[in-house]
Amino acid sequence: MKFVDEFRDPDMAKAILERIHTLVDEIPQAQERPLQIMEVCGGHTHSIFRYGLEELLPDKIELVHGPGCPVCVLPMGRVDDCVAIAEQPDVIFTTFGDAMRVPGSKKSLQQAKAEGCDIRMVYSPMDALALARKHPDKKVVFFGLGFETTMPSTALTVKQAEKEGIKNFYLFCNHITIIPTIKAILDSPDMYIDGFLGPGHVSMVIGQAPYEFISAQYNRPLIISGFEPLDVLQSLLMVLEQLKAGEAKIENQYKRIVPDGGNMQALRAVSDVFELREFFEWRGLGSIDHSGVRIRDGYAQYDAERAFALPNLKIADPKSCQCGEVLKGVIKPWQCKVFGKQCTPETPMGALMVSTEGACSAYYSYGKIDTKSIA
8 A cells, every 4th residue: 555555565674674773783872871762742652652663673772752742741630620511501521532531530521421520522613613603593613732733723713603604603712832842851850851852743734944942052962853653763763873973953854744834725714713821731741831822812702711600720730640659760661650450441530541642641551561560
């Protein structure tokens, strides 16, 4: 099959892996400690474990699974706000399916739906707008979340609602931005990252230039990577080649999808509808400056945060749940006290176990870990 099988070719994978094993032995810092390479995107984490890539890599490379799953970094307080909106009369609350089971402090959206709230899964914000057209007597709220990947579709939906004069459509905006997140990781005192696999889908929108500070200010390489097995392996090899040469550059492995300049039309739509928040709260990472967006005043009539009274409380995760440490790469998922016991994909305590792109879910599903043996 063209464009799929060619990126899963076992002979090519073997050749790249042989080069990785040879090259890592030529990198001085790898002889003192394992090289820590973070894949920022949850899609990469899923691919790494689905195809068993981590087990094929030398012990001198340690993959760190970053915060690139937007569902996984959603704090409990924002879930509580979702439930508060959904519980109000004459509201149809719409959301992507992977957000349904994210735990709030008291309940998830799935539990609220079971209790009678009109909560519906949609595939796009345009589906929510269609519901607003169909039910003019209801307030239809779309739960907007995701990095720059999904921001353009949300922004264009708001612009379409304005164009049609639809008055009963609202957006609960929880979109987040990737660049301040990476900066917060680099500034974190309890971790050291040697290089990054950059997110392919986000980069398709924002392009290559926003990452330049990583090489210029922090002297770290970042490779924008695709998601197939050979994409990931080639990107890891490109990181190692830079480390061997003592370089720190931003390179684009995913050129078949990611234009260096990004998608200007998408960026214009985002800029029209959204502006940066002063700060945004992340599950496990705390407050990060300018890491989220909100609706501009010009589109205030579509802003659910202005239209509904929300608790807007900061809720701490359960002490037994160590999502924060996993998100920052401080511990591996199986080192969490509740992993595979109280916390499973069927009964998740933390957001990292809910989403298929979450590190805990990926480890649980593909990590070949005997959870019965976990002490």
